[in-house]
Amino acid sequence: MGKIKFSAKGKPTVSAVDQDILSHALVVASHGRHFVARGDDGKLWQLFGKGKRREVAVGDEVSIRPSGDEQAWVEEILPRRNLVYRSDALKSKLFAANLDQVLLVLAISPPYSTELLGRTLVACQHAGVPLHVVFNKVDLFDDVQEAMAEFTEELNAWTRGECPIHFVSLTEAPHDAQAHMLSLLEHKRTLILGQSGMGKSTLINLLIPEARASTNEISMALNAGKHTTTHTQMHVGDAGLELIDSPGFQAFGLFHLSEDELLDAFPDIAKPGLRCRFANCQHLREPDCAVKLALGTTELSAARFELFLLLREELRSGQGYA
């Protein structure tokens, strides 16, 4: 990767020479309002955007206008295939764009959050991006077969069997994990999500050993010389491996969904909902509510119904959390 130099204040310096040349680049790192993009020739640019052109995500294809040797303005964000993001009442926080898949890393220690799993699934469905679950640290199970069967059942209930689940031990069986993960990740752009401590960094370093070094370089580029570790970054490995690592997040707000879009992610509620006596049934205390009747049967799990009510309440109160 090329090195980036900075002006004294980290702002773009104006160069009359290449000001009018537009070129194409891929956004490979973001930290708030700071971005780094890689040009088609491999050169790294520190990016600046104005207005809407500041709403750049890792994975975005951009057309850029150089303003200095290493700095450029975002001229245009090219149309996206998809965008995965979270949001609260005030603003959106972009995870990444133009993805082939999202991979959520879970483990039993620290304990994983089923609510986070549910929210990730809704966000992925809304964005039209497939979700895979990687259940790491299987070496911590007492009885591996029994635990795998138990967690498969629990996760399938949450995802309605829609997400493939991959059991691995990244530290105790790294070769197996590596082979399995490569078959899933090669020639794809993947966003890796997970609570802190699940093994995201272990996974990325196992598959792309040079990831740590490039993180330091990008981190310096983003912050114009200062070091920060919390940024979203795309790591590129052999065989078309593109892994996007995102900083830990406390909550996953889905305020950007409309109620109809939320319902689209819950066909297990939408479908029985058609049979409720009232067309505008809220599925709370109304008579002849088919959703309440479906609750607890194989059609609708109590956990998913609770998550639906929670998300709907957040949308209505305007207090989604990001």
Ligand SMILES: Nc1nc2c(ncn2[C@@H]2O[C@H](COP(=O)(O)OP(=O)(O)OP(=O)(O)O)[C@@H](O)[C@H]2O)c(=O)[nH]1
């Ligand atoms: N027992 C066991 N420990 C693991 C395994 N994979 C990772 N760990 C450990 O789990 C801890 C957390 O792993 P990380 O890769 O740093 O987790 P992370 O998801 O990147 O966490 P943050 O950096 O906080 O976002 C480390 O001590 C790892 O060594 C595994 O397969 N088995």
Ligand SMILES: [Zn+2]
């Ligand atoms: Zn109802």
